[in-house]
Amino acid sequence: ATPVAVLVGTGRGAQLGVLVTGPEAIETAGRLDTVVLDKTGTVTTGRMTLHEVIPAEGTTREELLALAAAAESGSQHPIARAIVAAAPDAPGASRFRTAAGRGVIAEVGGREVFAGSLAFARERGARVPDALVAAAEQAAGSVVVVGWSSFAGMSATARGVLVVADTVRDDSAAAVTGLRALGLDVVLLTGDNERVARDIAAQVGIDTVIAGASPEGKIAEIARLREAGHRVAMVGDGINDSAALAAADLGIAMGGGTDAARHASDITLVRESLGAVGDAVRLSRRMMSIIR
Ligand code: ADP
Ligand code: MG
16 A cells, blocks of 8 residues: 555645656655766756857858758757757758767768767768867867768768757756755766766766766666666656666656656656756655655
């Protein structure tokens, strides 16, 4: 039988905007010692905008942006949305493929166009001019390397770099402080580059940062923490982190996140705010202390 305290807690949780799947979720939330946060859409708003367009020699800004937007038009990733929004006249594209946490490929006017991380460009065997490597390494934001081949069947060349960024949620810093006050370790886990990750972490007061993690890498990090004896919650919006949500002791889906996030989670936050994570932990601890 479900103890009355848990039922009451579930109701109080709903009032706080914390939707719990069942009594186990409350029990787990009460025992956590580590909270792992996804970056994009979790600590940040997830509403990215295009900040820079850096073409390589021989490519125009217009061409770079148009082909990138065409290739990204099949993706719902915040990075893709930012690029598509910045190029309303982009040509059509077909044969969309997504490499989760790395980038996209599509056919645009007979050319195969890719857009993704620097690692993704290299993985695809693309030649990346030194000037673009330097631009990618200095960019103050998330970097998207864009490229294509001159002729079908030839290997691709990187043609430019786009830089996109979003901002931390107004209440993320206070939420992190609150989690610390509850005695929880807070970790930022992201597929984005180290520089962006460190910058966002510094803005909200997180010391432990794991960047450049693939979706599989995110699962591995969660598993590593659990094997070290930690009781881990993962908070995410479900874009490239659903598997990590499911791999944690407790998956917490961000309000405004994807259906995938809700399905992979034990707790769904109604509000688009990290503050609700601390509310959930506090409430769960109180419920568990009443039962014991
Ligand atoms: P996060 O962990 O911050 O939520 P993701 O795991 O979704 O980030 O993505 C990690 C990285 O993969 C991005 O920073 C970007 O370099 C690359 N990437 C993912 N999706 C796309 C896309 N649609 N277009 C370009 N790059 C992408
Ligand atoms: Mg994400």
